[in-house]
Amino acid sequence: MVAALLVATASFVRGLSGTFAGASDPNTALLLSKVAERDVVRSTAAAGLASLVKASVPGVELASDEIHMGTSMVVPGYDGERAGFVRGVTPSAYELHGALTLVEGTLPGPGEVAIGRLVARQLDVPESALAIGNSLTLEGSEHRISGRFVAPGTTLEAEVWTPLVPLRGLTQRDDSSVVFVRLADEKARKRLRLFCDRRLDLELDMVMSADYYGELVAYFGPIQRMAWMLAALIAVAALLGGANAAAASVQDRIQELAALRAIGFSTGALALSLCVEALVVAAFGAVLGLFLARLLLTGGAVRLAMSAFELRIDPQAVLIGFLGALILALAAVAPAALRLARLPIAAALSED
Amino acid sequence: MSVLALLLFVACGGSGPAATSPGAAAESEPAGMPASLWSDVPLPNPVEVRQARESAEDGESVVLRGTLQDFGELSTFLLVDDALDDCTEMGEKDHCATPWDYCCADPDELMRLTVNVEVLEDGIPGDWSFKGQRGLDRLTEVVVAGTLRKDEAGNMRLEASRMSLQ
Structure with missing residues (x-):
């Protein structure tokens, strides 16, 4: 159980941080409005900024105007509105966000959307509800689902993508939220910064993608720490329970163990045997726990505000779970082994 | 023979820096910043950024006085009118961790009273930064002489030829 819990915690933490870190690209910068304080949803950038940047800054390979917004969606056949994340894009976005791969259907045209795997x-609906050809209502307008995409290990998988210009019409806005810019090299990055300093009227804040997503990971740091603290509390409870069980087990066999010491077995050898015994039992339990975790967590996703991320049961998470169980077992048996070592043989033999 | 070799080594070592540095003044010159740019004496008759915005024309030679807001990554920095209060001047101690961003000021006013100062090399800013040069830091009060450029959107930049502390 402890192993399963540790694996669950590790996969949650690694999934959360990995998803945001996975969306970052060292050669990509974001242009946000200064007043948005690096909140991509609150940010507004002038329409056509991507074209202006591409034309003005040498070394810009791609620039993508995008609207990022959280909105209510309605899935036909399912009651109520559901909070989701929509990205309005131009064709440049499909080229710039290299992690994205269309796996089914076609790219969306006007009145259509492509949906991510998560x-x-x-939206808490079955996969079949969002099959190609079905519809999805956003901003009061029904959209046909034209394609499905994957973008493993990124936040994109929980997003709905639709063409930028029709979305502008629907949301009655004439701007974008952000411009993603792919840069050829370091010199291009400096020139983009120069562009922002020269075009003060645009009130742009330039942030590299790695920094932006790094800040998001840091923002969710308290949640990650809380998850680890919860796991630690349960591990302590398991440790105390295990120590109690080990003490009872040794007490039950105290005379036999004392007899072994009387005929020449060293205290170290007996402590070692207790440790091996605890490790074997813990390893067996850990393997069962790992199977349980695999069964329950594989493919699982966690919803977080308007995004979602997949639990990541990778070798590191499995190792954390398995080693954690073994270490707890050793720690639990230590007090019993210590008591056995300190108790005089005569006293041990006379114990009831 | 050994003594001769040692003397030769010492002699070569002594002449090295002199060969690469034209003079003592250049030795203390920080990398990148042209010596001709800096004046140890405050430049005379400076005007405020606000005044330049209101009266100076595109291409006019001006001497501007202001506060260095932040450094660019090339040979540029943002110069803000001295009249604008940064976050340290808002009356509260430790009011803001990044006072140089003027986040407490009105953004439109900040944009209007800011000029991007650039040192051009072959028509574009050089690949060096003012950061750490001549003791310059954010919120340092400086005077810069150069040619003012204005674009259609109202942005101003100053192609600097001389600068000094106030």
């Missing part, structure tokens, strides 16, 4: 779980 959108159904984000």
